[in-house]
Amino acid sequence: MTIEEASKKYCIPIKLLKEYESMELCGTVKRVMGVWQYDDTDIERLSMIMTLHDIGFSKEDIDEYMQLLLSGQNNEECIKMLEQKRKGALSKIHVLEKRIDNIDYLRNEMRSTGN
Numbered sequence: 001m002t003i004e005e006a007s008k009k010y011c012i013p014i015k016l017l018k019e020y021e022s023m024e025l026c027g028t029v030k031r032v033m034g035v036w037q038y039d040d041t042d043i044e045r046l047s048m049i050m051t052l053h054d055i056g057f058s059k060e061d062i063d064e065y066m067q068l069l070l071s072g073q074n075n076e077e078c079i080k081m082l083e084q085k086r087k088g089a090l091s092k093i094h095v096l097e098k099r100i101d102n103i104d105y106l107r108n109e110m111r112s113t114g115n
Contacts, residue, residue, distance in 0.1 A: 006038040012046065020046055055085050 003021075007014045021036055038046075045066070052062045065081055068074045 001038050003036050003038070006043060010043055010046075012050070016050075017046070020049060056088070057081075057085065 001009065003014055003017050006012065007017055017036075017038075048069070049062055049066065052065055057065065061081065065078055068077050068081075
């Protein structure tokens, strides 16, 4: 399917598809008569790339992860990368929880003093 068809079918902005084409992270996206052609495997890989981007992977991290994943040889490295992102996300959650605790403390203090 063409870039326009893929965009419409999977609700992926054309701009984003072109960005991924330029990053050459999908590898298997083929050119036929000068037009990019996507198959279901390409869309699955794009979905993975979008998910990695959404969880905070940099372009370089995405490239490394996808190369590891596609090689099929080093799933442990992929898991390590995901674990690092998970730990980072949990750390941010804990910081936000502490802020909420402090806000609640100050709100309660204000209410108890009547100010």
